Amino acid sequence: MQLAITILGNNQINFIGEILPVIRDCNCNILEIRSSNFGHCSAGYMLIQGNWNQIAKLENTLDNLQKRLEIQIITLRPDQKEKDKNKDCIPYSLETISLDKDSVIESITSFLFDRDIDIDEITGSSYQAPYIQSSVFSTKFVILVPPLLPLLGLREDFLDFCDQLNIDAILEPIKR
16 A cells, blocks of 8 residues: 655754654655755655555654644555556656746646646746846656657657747657
């Protein structure tokens, strides 16, 4: 059984250091872990595995930890069938750079979802470009392309889409 955990708290709280021993004490295993800082907040994401009793014990312990540390913890028991749906998909890396416009990331995700392409991961940030004195938005996606989708057509359509929105982009397969 698996448990997905999302944690959000202030940067001053070392919640990752508090949660890891709790996971160990509940005899659960960490399958994936990520942590990021956003301004004055920190976020953590984990995928935990254990038997139903260990997961239930962990969920109860996380409730107490959430109150004690004054952080927000959200848990979800993922549906295993969803993961099997993407096992035949081809992973691709998609990177973009464009002027910082409100709808850039929305436009890119809409392009992908309209073609039934799942997004496995997104990272993005806005920063001041040194030479053009404008704000630039950079993204990196890991996408899962369905096996029946023609890759050459997808690449051509995506690059045409990016040209229309003045986005520089790279779309390439991930070697795993």
